Amino acid sequence: MIKFLFKGIWRDSTRSKFPIIIVAIGVVFTVTITALLTGVFSDMIDMNARFSTGHVKVSTLGYSENASQNPLDMALLDVDSIIENLTEQFPGMEWVPRINFGGLMDLSDENGETRGQGTATGQAYDLLSKDSKEVDRLNLEGALREGSLPTKSGEALVSQKFAEKAKLKIGDEITFFGSTMYGSMSFQNFTVSGLISFGNPALDRSGFIIDITDARQMLDMQDGATELLGYFEDNKYDDKQANVIKSGFNKTATDSTNEFSSVMLTLKDQNDLRSLISFADNMQQIMIGVFVLAMSIVLWNVGLLGGLRRYKEFGVRLALGESKGAIFRKLLIEACLIGLIGSIVGTLLALAIVYPLQEYGFDISGLLPETAMMIPSVYRAIITPSTFYLGFIPGILAMVLGQALSGIGIYKRETSKLFKELEV
Amino acid sequence: MEEIISIKNVVKRFPVGDGFFTALQDINLEFKKGEFAGLVGPSGSGKTTLLNIIGSLDTPTEGEAIVIGKDISKLSHQQSADLRNHNVGFIFQEYHLLPVYTVYENVEFALLLQNIGAAERKKAVMEALDWVGLTHKKDSKPDKLSGGESQRVAVARAIVKRPAILLADEPSANLDAENAHNIMKVMKKLNEELDTTFIFSTHDEKVMQYLDRIVHLKDGRIEKDEMMKAKYGVHGAH
Numbered sequence: 001m002i003k004f005l006f007k008g009i010w011r012d013s014t015r016s017k018f019p020i021i022i023v024a025i026g027v028v029f030t031v032t033i034t035a036l037l038t039g040v041f042s043d044m045i046d047m048n049a050r051f052s053t054g055h056v057k058v059s060t061l062g063y064s065e066n067a068s069q070n071p072l073d074m075a076l077l078d079v080d081s082i083i084e085n086l087t088e089q090f091p092g093m094e095w096v097p098r099i100n101f102g103g104l105m106d107l108s109d110e111n112g113e114t115r116g117q118g119t120a121t122g123q124a125y126d127l128l129s130k131d132s133k134e135v136d137r138l139n140l141e142g143a144l145r146e147g148s149l150p151t152k153s154g155e156a157l158v159s160q161k162f163a164e165k166a167k168l169k170i171g172d173e174i175t176f177f178g179s180t181m182y183g184s185m186s187f188q189n190f191t192v193s194g195l196i197s198f199g200n201p202a203l204d205r206s207g208f209i210i211d212i213t214d215a216r217q218m219l220d221m222q223d224g225a226t227e228l229l230g231y232f233e234d235n236k237y238d239d240k241q242a243n244v245i246k247s248g249f250n251k252t253a254t255d256s257t258n259e260f261s262s263v264m265l266t267l268k269d270q271n272d273l274r275s276l277i278s279f280a281d282n283m284q285q286i287m288i289g290v291f292v293l294a295m296s297i298v299l300w301n302v303g304l305l306g307g308l309r310r311y312k313e314f315g316v317r318l319a320l321g322e323s324k325g326a327i328f329r330k331l332l333i334e335a336c337l338i339g340l341i342g343s344i345v346g347t348l349l350a351l352a353i354v355y356p357l358q359e360y361g362f363d364i365s366g367l368l369p370e371t372a373m374m375i376p377s378v379y380r381a382i383i384t385p386s387t388f389y390l391g392f393i394p395g396i397l398a399m400v401l402g403q404a405l406s407g408i409g410i411y412k413r414e415t416s417k418l419f420k421e422l423e424v
Numbered sequence: 425m426e427e428i429i430s431i432k433n434v435v436k437r438f439p440v441g442d443g444f445f446t447a448l449q450d451i452n453l454e455f456k457k458g459e460f461a462g463l464v465g466p467s468g469s470g471k472t473t474l475l476n477i478i479g480s481l482d483t484p485t486e487g488e489a490i491v492i493g494k495d496i497s498k499l500s501h502q503q504s505a506d507l508r509n510h511n512v513g514f515i516f517q518e519y520h521l522l523p524v525y526t527v528y529e530n531v532e533f534a535l536l537l538q539n540i541g542a543a544e545r546k547k548a549v550m551e552a553l554d555w556v557g558l559t560h561k562k563d564s565k566p567d568k569l570s571g572g573e574s575q576r577v578a579v580a581r582a583i584v585k586r587p588a589i590l591l592a593d594e595p596s597a598n599l600d601a602e603n604a605h606n607i608m609k610v611m612k613k614l615n616e617e618l619d620t621t622f623i624f625s626t627h628d629e630k631v632m633q634y635l636d637r638i639v640h641l642k643d644g645r646i647e648k649d650e651m652m653k654a655k656y657g658v659h660g661a662h
Binding site: 001004007008011012015312313315316318319320321322323324325326 | 479501502505506507508509512518522525532533536537
């Protein structure tokens, strides 16, 4: 019977063509937008994890509560020992120290006189250790626009945007003015070894990157760090696992009455990512719901028109001994077949759109020149396993729903009037 | 001869406004297996209503209609559908073939409803098409058939499941004289070979001349019930 129904759908283009087109269009939109949203949010999460949040992050309670002010006096000390304990407690995780700091950058002319000054946001990473993965994690090679990465103490990377504004060149000397973690004044000279651009306005505005050993010396925080970032071995964020680790750590390490006690946060606990990710999930569900509803209404009307056109056919089938329930069920099977075909066509078309978006993306940096959010400047879609089946949910559901609504008329038909109805 | 349809004191009323219209009044009839009979009368005489009741498409308001041992009034919707599916064939004046399917598939459809296996289906369909002389048109679509051919396909579709009863509503209404005679000859032949009970609703003289029995209806009552052939041992009204 399925084969018989399929033949009918295949041959009767008015029964199948328009619904298939409608379903395919809906599926294309659903799949493309979902893949794009997934890609954008995955990139956003990945970027936050790499630069700012880690998959989990350890800091002091005081630092965590005032992180936006970079309170160096609340930094972690004895970091090597903390890392050792964390590695023992949570094997498989990688822990890296980071120092975020701020201050003033002084630029001198050829005579050593100040020719300009500007505020600088600095990050200190482990750039010089042999076994450090930070250069790769931060994609510094990829972000390097000119010069080279620091190879020795006293070298710094400066954001290309800042360098252009301040007319800095490779090899120029800059002086950083700030305060140590104990509040004393601190200043140190650095040689610009390279200019970088991450493509993110928040990172590129006044970025200044140095090795963590230089930062520790400059800020008088030996074996200290403002934060310890933890990464899963496979480099993929696992919220459930992150929460297990967080609970395990905080149970023993956090003392709410002691601002110097350590506290662990998961990626989602930071930078409003939890609400952002829930928003993304909700958006996805709302979008599927909207498409199911919109397509169902269109397909309901298509079904009603088709039902009118097939009115006599249903009458004959009732007379031949097919029950109303059987006709209705076959209509739903037809709807499933049409929905399936439309979903396959729509998914293939969507993949053709999504693939270039995944490979090349589109640059939105021009639209957000001053954003402080940690978002990627190039939006990319991402093809995940769900990309291949997600469209089938609204595709088949809408078609079946539309057909079910329009098919209710079958039950309203009186068999006693069949002969009369079929006379003309 | 085995009795296949028994209509006793059947009354059918339809609500009209505040009152009722009586379409059938005190009908008493019996049809035996293998009869080739017709319900004849002008429009509004009740012949289609009676055909509806025999075909389990409708139920009597009063009285009893027993078709192949089943009381039509007591059947559920599903049981009525089953009765039609297995025991009753219908032929309509407009043929009503499914336009997207071939001749073969249109005939096969009746068997698909009975979940009959592919090999058995094929044999039965080809046999039915052979009965109506259309095996050479099995792959044609209905829009490529003449009126006479379309009605023969409709006959094949009705007969392929070997129903005990075949109900034909004005089967010649859209046919020219030659095709009307041809289709009646085909049905007469099937009646004789398969012993299927044929009941026609008609006012076409061309059809009537083939009937063995004619039940004349007027204003919802049986006006005359006459045997036309010696087949039943009677020739004339009873």
